[in-house]
Amino acid sequence: MTLVSERCERAHMYDVDLQGRNEPRAMAVPVVALEQRCCSRARCDLFCLATVVGTLLATGCAAPSRLKAVPLQLQDEAAVPGFPRHIRSWGDRVSPEFVAECVAAAKREQDLLEKSESKLEVPAASFLALSGGGANGAFAAGLLCGWTAAGTRPPFSAVTGVSTGAMIAPFAFLGSEYDGILRDTYTTIETKDILSRRPILEAMFSDALADSKPLARLVGRCVNEELLTSIADEYRKGRSLLILTVDLDAQRPVIWNMTAIAASRHPGSLQLFRSIMIASASIPAAFPPVMIDVEVEGNRYQEMHVDGGVTAQVFFHPPSFVLESELGAAGLHQRNRRLYVIRNAHLEPTASSVERRTLKIAARAIRTLVQTQGLGDVHRLYDLAQRDGIDFNLAYIPKDFDGPPSNEFDPVYMNRLFDRAFGSAQDGYPWSKLPPDLPKPPSCPTSGSLQEIPASPEVTRWRPCSTASAGRVTGVVSRERGSAW
Secondary structure, X not given: OHHHHHHHHXXXXXXXXXXXXXXOOOOOOOHHHHHHHHHHHHHHHHHHHHHHHHHHHHOOOOOOOOOXXXXXXXXXXXXXXXXXXXXXXXXXXXXHHHHHHHHHHHHHHHHHHHHHOOOOOOOOEEEEEEOOOHHHHHHHHHHHXXXXXXXXXXXXXXXXXXXXXXXXXXXHHHOHHHHHHHHHHHHHOOHHHOOEEOOHHHHHOOOOOEEOHHHHHHHHHHOOHHHHHHHHHHHOOOOEEEEEEEEOOOOEEEEEEHHHHHHOOOOOHHXXXXXXXXXXXXOEOOEOOEEEEEEEOOEEEEEEEEEHHXXXXXXXXXXXXXXXXXXXXHOOOEOOEEEEEEEOOOOOOOOOOOOOOHHHHHHHHHHHHHHHHHHHHHHHHHHHHHHHOOEEEEEEOOOOOOOOOOOOOOHHHHHHHHHHHHHHHHOOOOOEOOOOOOOOOOOOOOOOOEEEEEEEOOEEEEEEEOHHHOOOEOXXXXXXXXXXX
């Protein structure tokens, strides 16, 4: 290929075709000859390009290989070899094994509480849901560290994470001891620490525009055997760490029980744990997908897993995940519950003048789509909380925080965002009780309005009012007390 390039350059220098005469550029030549030389130069350029593309294809720039995807009729039977089936479930329809595992976790937690706390007063259960958002994960990192500084951060019975939220979730789950990792990660990393861009021709014939090996190295440094052991210890206490990915072959979300993976003692548990974290943050086409080997009836297949944000920017549990009868049968205590949702993004529109250029328009449209999807996910979690009698608390990047980052992971921008969230949390974060586009309910007796229910000093719930009730509450839609998860 080098010889061809040199030959083409010589042809350009003398304005000849590859079989022609050597005439310097300064020589006066007829117009016809110039046209012939221009055509020969174009042919030379095309020949060089074709040679380069052909060489790349011949040396392995074709699409990466993979095992067959799991057939549709066998997808519910696929399992990661050597691991128990309850380590994961579809996110749109939970499996019986997954439900049984969650009930068992709640039972373990209750048994532990009964040994250490008064049986007359069961403490409230707190849950944390961390959203996607890329570099905006600095918001959640700052809020959690500031919450620790305020001295009011509770231990969480369960933590869920999507995308950048999946990167934060293990450390948020283990508590303030790991705040230093969150601070360092979300205030010092740069784009080069997350990805390396591929040459355009390589990207065209590969599985992504960028390589995620830098991200894999970062995860490898932070997620080690010691951390896995700590998470396994929490599993035995009845706590749960859940991360969302998307099986792109099946077009379905997958919830991974990371605590169960850590506690499995499987020799491949650390590698699987890391792979799931990376998969949850692997934006399709931008980052390579993570291929996970599975088996069905002794046959090997592969699943293609990508960013959980493809189906949900933030999650708590599927609407079908109702444990009322199971918990009652297990004899678990009823208890108040609180859900804290951290959306690492703006939830309100931010006006901007969009250039009339294809890529600028596409990028703005995609950002708008993700923002709208995130708001819809927040509404879904709010509705689930109202249905299940859970106190809803929401945090998101305030509208007055502006100044876009200079690149994908700009440490200056991330430091500003971290500091803003830290200060707000340290002073006592003003958690929102409603999604931002829902007005605060008016007081009764306006028909169809909601009335505040003082369920406890820590829990606030809403229920509909009726003008006919003249102040009395009818049609209660949330229970005074929730049951354990």
